[in-house]
Amino acid sequence: MENGAPYGLLLKGGEVIDLASGVHGRYDVAFAGDRVAAIEPNIDASLAEQVRDVAGSMVVPGLIDIHVHACEGIGLSAHPDVVGVGRGATTVVDGGSAGAATFGLVRRVLMESVTRTLEWLCISTVGQIDTSVPECLFIPWMNVEKAVATAQANPDLIVGFKARLSRDAVGSTAMPALKLLLEAGEAAGLPVLVHVGETGEPLGQILDMLRPGDVVSHYLTGKRHGILGVAPLEGNKIIPEAFAARERGVILDVSRGRLNACFPAMQAAVEQGLLPDTLSTDLTKPGAASDPYLGLPMIATHFMSFGVPFENLLPRMTTIPARVLRREELGCLEVGGIGDATVLKFEEGEFTLSDVDGRTRVTDRRLVAVAAVRAGAYLPVA
Numbered sequence: 001m002e003n004g005a006p007y008g009l010l011l012k013g014g015e016v017i018d019l020a021s022g023v024h025g026r027y028d029v030a031f032a033g034d035r036v037a038a039i040e041p042n043i044d045a046s047l048a049e050q051v052r053d054v055a056g057s058m059v060v061p062g063l064i065d066i067h068v069h070a071c072e073g074i075g076l077s078a079h080p081d082v083v084g085v086g087r088g089a090t091t092v093v094d095g096g097s098a099g100a101a102t103f104g105l106v107r108r109v110l111m112e113s114v115t116r117t118l119e120w121l122c123i124s125t126v127g128q129i130d131t132s133v134p135e136c137l138f139i140p141w142m143n144v145e146k147a148v149a150t151a152q153a154n155p156d157l158i159v160g161f162k163a164r165l166s167r168d169a170v171g172s173t174a175m176p177a178l179k180l181l182l183e184a185g186e187a188a189g190l191p192v193l194v195h196v197g198e199t200g201e202p203l204g205q206i207l208d209m210l211r212p213g214d215v216v217s218h219y220l221t222g223k224r225h226g227i228l229g230v231a232p233l234e235g236n237k238i239i240p241e242a243f244a245a246r247e248r249g250v251i252l253d254v255s256r257g258r259l260n261a262c263f264p265a266m267q268a269a270v271e272q273g274l275l276p277d278t279l280s281t282d283l284t285k286p287g288a289a290s291d292p293y294l295g296l297p298m299i300a301t302h303f304m305s306f307g308v309p310f311e312n313l314l315p316r317m318t319t320i321p322a323r324v325l326r327r328e329e330l331g332c333l334e335v336g337g338i339g340d341a342t343v344l345k346f347e348e349g350e351f352t353l354s355d356v357d358g359r360t361r362v363t364d365r366r367l368v369a370v371a372a373v374r375a376g377a378y379l380p381v382a
């Protein structure tokens with residue numbers, strides 16, 4: 001049927017898993033325009049302009065990666081669609097590559113992408129422009145008023161504020177930057193995201209200052225002042241402040257990147273009951289260039305290799321990040337809802353996983369993204 005077909009896209013035969021509604025089973029999913037139009041056991045293929053056979057795969061709400069670098073043209077940022085739909089994530093959030101002074105230009109990059117791309121606005125007005133620039137070292141650059149005004153003028157894209165608290169960004173103490181960051185969060189009524197690892201202060205001191213809903217990226221870092229103590233990987237006992245932060249509703253986020261998550265911390269988190277609230281990749285241009293597998297599915301595979309079931313990881317890529325971003329509609333796959341979905345499958349074989357410090361482990365099962373559906377459009381993951 002041409003033009004007259006009620007559905008633009010039909011995903012046929014997949015295993016639908018939507019945690020928000022509790023739907024779990026073999027269903028066809030039809031999209032019309034940019035919305036989900038029908039989820040039924042059998043939808044006639046002649047009703048759709050485009051039909052994709054996804055038997056043997058899972059169809060889940062569009063994955064959400066809450067920490068990437070996607071302000072292409074600034075520093076190490078990649079294009080939003082390389083780190084977003086190109087890795088199976090329909091929503092990504094740039095982690096502070098832009099500040100108040102650069103957001104006007106960045107807004108265009110974010111708006112022009114297919115991937116829904118949001119922003120943690122850097123508390124420093126210059127933004128996180130390069131790893132060699134300590135953007136939060138010079139106090140006058142951290143202008144709370146400008147950051148708040150920019151967030152208030154762009155509520156469709158800015159979800160909160162970010163600061164790198166590592167010594168290369170702030171110098172010997174993280175406290176001035178953290179205080180200003182929290183001040184902006186309070187004033188705008190938004191959460192903040194902090195980058196930890198290699199901070200001047202022990203991690204516990206930083207965690208104790210965060211509020212419910214604030215995000216700690218790189219909590220599995222192998223660098224100094226991680227969850228395993230003051231030195232890099234001091235024993236394997238997680239500091240009590242990390243459990244207290246979890247208890248209080250602080251969000252623990254992976255943000256692996258090229259430098260910021262190691263297997264010993266991951267293993268400790270799995271064994272001692274401190275799983276991440278959100279899986280995220282912290283992908284940048286160098287990390288994104290190599291392999292489409294380097295997305296959320298790879299982060300999930302790492303946890304699966306430590307025995308965490310996929311069902312326990314899916315909410316950490318869908319419903320929980322949606323809640324952190326205060327956009328719960330993004331974590332669902334339901335009739336009438338946004339037309340975003342991700343098609344995932346398991347591959348069996350022998351796969352070598354590596355952490356950022358070069359440790360390796362072998363696993364026999366990995367998760368891969370087959371395609372993203374963004375606003376009703378089917379986008380295969382190359």
Ligand SMILES: [Zn+2]
Pocket residue numbers: 067068069095282
């Ligand atoms: Zn980052």
